[in-house]
Amino acid sequence: MARTPTHADGYDAKGARRIYPSPENNKGPILEVLKTVLPSSGFVLEVGAGSGQHTAHFAAHFSGLEWQATEPEPDLRTSIAAWIDYAGIENAPAPLELDCREDHWPVDQADAVISSNMIHISPWASCVGLIAGAARILGKGGILYIYGPFSEGGVHTSPGNANFNAALKSRNPEYGVRDLDDVTTLAKDHGFALERRVSMPSNNLSLIYRKS
Numbered sequence: 218m219a220r221t222p223t224h225a226d227g228y229d230a231k232g233a234r235r236i237y238p239s240p241e242n243n244k245g246p247i248l249e250v251l252k253t254v255l256p257s258s259g260f261v262l263e264v265g266a267g268s269g270q271h272t273a274h275f276a277a278h279f280s281g282l283e284w285q286a287t288e289p290e291p292d293l294r295t296s297i298a299a300w301i302d303y304a305g306i307e308n309a310p311a312p313l314e315l316d317c318r319e320d321h322w323p324v325d326q327a328d329a330v331i332s333s334n335m336i337h338i339s340p341w342a343s344c345v346g347l348i349a350g351a352a353r354i355l356g357k358g359g360i361l362y363i364y365g366p367f368s369e370g371g372v373h374t375s376p377g378n379a380n381f382n383a384a385l386k387s388r389n390p391e392y393g394v395r396d397l398d399d400v401t402t403l404a405k406d407h408g409f410a411l412e413r414r415v416s417m418p419s420n421n422l423s424l425i426y427r428k429s
């Protein structure tokens with residue numbers, strides 16, 4: 218018989234909102250960076266929003282922005298919707314289905330695209346899809362924000378990141394910590410310049426690309 222999920226399983230008591238430690242820990246530091254980057258009004262597309270913990274936290278702070286979460290996994294879209302409902306926020310519409318590798322996204326214009334902890338837990342094609350899609354929907358001056366672990370110059374920046382990379386690759390050989398140079402070269406090919414990189418807790422980076 219199915220067991221009612223509990224907080225310890227990563228769910229709230231009703232089993233609707235998934236609660237994971239990683240977004241709980243990094244939502245504060247990411248928000249501090251986003252405060253310095255995002256406009257006060259406009260449209261933000263969140264790619265690979267996962268549980269929705271970020272969506273609820275960020276949308277609540279940026280009440281002048283329309284915050285559109287997207288996520289390919291149906292169960293996670295249910296969790297995102299539950300977080301939006303729980304947080305009582307009105308500037309976050311229902312989550313949309315999006316695998317960023319698709320050529321056609323459900324939104325054709327945005328002021329910013331953000332994606333955290335996605336490009337390493339997915340094949341490289343997802344990083345290509347994220348950047349190509351962001352380039353299609355962002356206008357001049359639009360922001361692409363990417364958060365996660367990165368190697369630099371082909372070298373892992375900590376033993377923890379090297380171990381994490383090995384664990385990712387044992388799960389799926391196409392996964393892996395991406396190199397900052399590879400991502401920035403790809404972004405440049407799509408019309409983005411790396412405006413800022415911010416060191417984050419636990420050897421992660423915030424990368425802020427702006428479309429020219």
Ligand SMILES: C[S@@+](CC[C@H](N)C(=O)[O-])C[C@H]1O[C@@H](n2cnc3c(N)ncnc32)[C@H](O)[C@@H]1O
Nearest residue numbers: 240265266267315316317318333334335339343
């Ligand atoms: C580790 S979770 C991170 C979730 C959330 N952004 C966070 O930081 O807590 C990675 C998410 O990316 C999504 N994802 C993986 N590949 C994707 C793709 N090609 N396009 C869009 N989302 C993708 C997964 O379904 C998952 O929800």
